[in-house]
Amino acid sequence: MLIHHLRVLPLLVRMHVRSQMEYRGAFWLDRFAQILSYGSVFATIGILLARFDTLGGWSWPELALLFSFQLLAYSLGAAMSFVQLRDLEELVRLGTFDTLLVKPFSPWAYLIFSGLNIGYTGHVILAVALMGWAILSVDFAWSLWSVSFFMAALISATLVTGALITMIGATALIWVRSNHLFSIFFGCWELNRYPLNIFPGGIQITLITAVPLALTSSVPVGALLGKPIPILGDWAGPVALAAGPIWVLIAMSYWRYATGKYQGAGG
Template sequence: MEYRADFFLGVFGQILGYAADYVILWLLIQSFSTIDGWTWPELAFLVSLNILSYAIGASFTYTPTANMEELIRTGDFDKYLTKPLNTLMYLIASMFNFGYIAHITISLSILLWSVTALPVQWTFLKILYLICILIGGAMIQAGALILVSCWGFLFTKSQYLFSLYFKMKEFISYPMSIYAPFIQICLTWIIPLAFINYYPSLFLLGKQEGVLVYLTPLLGPIFLSVVIKLWFAGVNRYQGTGS
């Protein structure tokens, strides 16, 4: 908070940017009424789950993972290895990003609005399930960012993969059912982004039930644990770049 004006202007700009995404989606709905049967409140709920879970997970992991390429290239990563601390936790603690308060503000606001606008009976179990999928979705989002950064241990350069990840994440702003089967398979079983918001939304909105809708709370911790093991495997083989 040393530069408060800069911080708050940045937050305001981020809120405007994500608000524009919601407006674009709303304009599409005005033209087509629904998208594969999904109404505006349902789509707002779908997108908000994506943005809110990302904001929670990225608050801890985006800055350290996005900086991994530079840390490895310059040799600055070595200083994190000299401390008697868990390397990943040290990175996260030293680079926690408070700027994601903007993402949380806009997505949580729209999420709460959509919850009241939807004809859904919110029981205690559904509210508990919603909290669990937000936590599980945040773990998937955090795990995906850590996984991308692992590439840096092998090839030093990893920044371009972040752009690819964010392009892929845009797919889950819309129902998976509008995509070809190949894309649905990729976003379900290869990079499990569909579990962040699509499958949970099917259950909460009463569109579909099945085993997939219950996997997010379980898949999040499992995916994150596996990715963390891969990250430390990369640390163990890290030998510096000779900078």
């Protein structure tokens, strides 16, 4: 059964990608618009730095590394989860989710891989380009250990992003409505474009625990660069690496709980 699933998943991905690439001109124009949109956000940060030199003790190249790390981790995690789990609310409301339950396939796997979103290509292009410049410009002595930590932290941050989005979407299986929670998610996500230490203590605690998006940005990047990390201190590095696997396990448990509570379209 597992081998059968592994054979089907690439077919689901290929079919969805081909449907998204049907109008290639429109697809790439939309990606260009994404690059301009996020580029303007980073330009705004640049304007702040031009006036104040540093922000919370972070220099311009360091903030560029923070911004690109956050954007890349989000893009990779959201490509595997956001649109699919956002649309889950509508599937539940219309009763369409019931059809996934009778398929000889994991409902979560079918939902995710049949809707893999390559629309995040623009995010990835901008993030990788900016990250390349930041890595070369930041005042930091790179080593094999630091590169390994950087890659592992990026994977962990990607997993945290996907896990949080999965949990928000899965809430629709219990409440029917859950998309309003994405407003909270993205509100907190935008805060994490900036160093954690510039925020009041209550927000710092929230961004590390309840909505742990700091673990996808300033915590791992700050730990790499040797920045002081509020609350976590010297534990920032290990926590950043462990966060991904831990939140994936939490999301898996929550998904099973939510599907167990699902009562179908008829209530």
